[in-house]
Amino acid sequence: MYATSYHRPSSISEAAALLAATDEAKYVSGGMTLIPTMKQRLAAPAALVDLRHVADMKGIHIDGSRVRIGAATPHAEVAASSALRSACPAVTVLAGLIGDPHVRHMGTIGGSIANNDPAADYPALALALGATIVTDRREIAADDFFTGLFETALEPGELVTAITFDLPEKAGYAKFRNPASRYAMTGVFVARRGGSVRVAVTGAGADGVFRQADMEAALAGNWSADALSGIAVPSSGLLSDIHGDSDYRANLVKVMAKRAVLAAG
Amino acid sequence: MAKVTLTVNGRTVSGECEERTLLVHFIREKLGLTGTHVGCDTSQCGACVVHMDGHSVKSCSILAVQASGSTVTTIEGLAGQGELHPVQAAFKEHHGLQCGFCTPGMVMTAVDMINRHGGNLDEATVRAELEGNICRCTGYHNIVKAVLAADAEMSAGRQAAE
Known part of the structure; x- marks a missing residue:
């Protein structure tokens, strides 16, 4: 690891000021991607601004149908939230499938969203639930947020502070893990609200998380796994690598979507 | 610095x-x-x-x-004065290690797991919770046995104390 410096703010404004004060500074929250990346010398921030002690970025709040999850909330806290489990169990299921118990104790929803790893779980949730990404500067719709592999609409230095979304009537998540790395080779999050259905796919897209419009239309007319049987998922635009070619992933998208609908009930 | x-x-x-x-x-x-x-x-x-x-x-x-x-x-x-922690004792009793290199991490993971699931662990849960720990010797069988035995013993200890 290259040398770095370390700063520990206690507020969002202090964090932003510290980040702006140093060239090549980076926010670190749980650090479950950033620290291993620094160990491999694939990242070398001159300064780290630690978000784990910013109280305003933590916690889960449910107000009627609106959910707000602070960006520095660890996966384990989301997975273990009894309030979320009764309001929308798919969210707790997804959080409990990320990494391993030790990673879930550190890694955060904000870090997952901001990093936009093409195999990360939370981007699928955010996109399928039509979530809003709250930053220290503005609010960004999930539809506009995820722009490509590890790319987002965030400006340099912009900080994700919270994720908000309306509770769906039904939601489900299913993921096929790479047998070695355990990352999602394909994960599908389905959500229904009113007559509207959203289906978001992670792990499979060559440009990262995406919505599957044919499945959304089919499920809006008939909310059942059978409604997906006749859909031909195109393999164009899907990842093809040593773990599986794009045809294999196209099939996984369909299988995982069916399982997600079954899980949603 | x-x-x-x-x-x-x-x-x-x-x-x-x-x-x-x-x-x-x-x-x-x-x-x-x-x-x-x-x-x-x-x-x-x-x-x-x-x-x-x-x-x-x-x-x-x-x-x-x-x-x-x-x-x-x-x-x-973990260990008390001259006495192994129940998880350490269970790893010894059930031969939950061979070379021992992964054992400190396995034991700390098992204690955390028992803290969170206390008394409600089953084999599938233990195996899922061991996701982040690799053992190249045992094939995990005896580790799983040890964690389940420690969970049962610690749970019985809690009930006896109540």
């Missing part, structure tokens, strides 16, 4: 280290607690698992400066 202060196994300790120093290296090299191991450089193996503020974490993926101010328990902090 940064000053790091931790409460490790009940004792407050301070030391100077570079900002880039990993918690596991601080524990091993500054504090001389070499029971916490480094088995990989990819955050996968779990040999470095310690508890930080009551939760299992991979000390190879956390900087010592990030941990500063927190309470850390390592494998050396």
Whole structure:
């Protein structure tokens, strides 16, 4: 690891000021991607601004149908939230499938969203639930947020502070893990609200998380796994690598979507 | 250089280290607690698992400066005076180790698992919870047996105390 410096703010404004004060500074929250990346010398921030002690970025709040999850909330806290489990169990299921118990104790929803790893779980949730990404500067719709592999609409230095979304009537998540790395080779999050259905796919897209419009239309007319049987998922635009070619992933998208609908009930 | 202060196994300790120093290296090299191991450089193996503020974490993926101010328990902090922790005793009884390299991380993981699931562990849960710990010797069978036995014993102990 290259040398770095370390700063520990206690507020969002202090964090932003510290980040702006140093060239090549980076926010670190749980650090479950950033620290291993620094160990491999694939990242070398001159300064780290630690978000784990910013109280305003933590916690889960449910107000009627609106959910707000602070960006520095660890996966384990989301997975273990009894309030979320009764309001929308798919969210707790997804959080409990990320990494391993030790990673879930550190890694955060904000870090997952901001990093936009093409195999990360939370981007699928955010996109399928039509979530809003709250930053220290503005609010960004999930539809506009995820722009490509590890790319987002965030400006340099912009900080994700919270994720908000309306509770769906039904939601489900299913993921096929790479047998070695355990990352999602394909994960599908389905959500229904009113007559509207959203289906978001992670792990499979060559440009990262995406919505599957044919499945959304089919499920809006008939909310059942059978409604997906006749859909031909195109393999164009899907990842093809040593773990599986794009045809294999196209099939996984369909299988995982069916399982997600079954899980949603 | 940064000053790091931790409460490790009940004792407050301070030391100077570079900002880039990993918690596991601080524990091993500054504090001389070499029971916490480094088995990989990819955050996968779990040999470095310690508890930080009551939760299992991979000390190879956390900087010592990030941990500063927190309470850390390592494998050396588990046993009572002259008596193994029930999880350590169960690993011994059920032969939950062969070479022993992964064992500190396995035991710390098992204690965290039992803390969270206390008395409700089943084999499938134990296997799923061992996701972040790799053992190259045992095939996990006896580790799973040991965790389940320790869970049962600790649960019985809690009931007897109530």
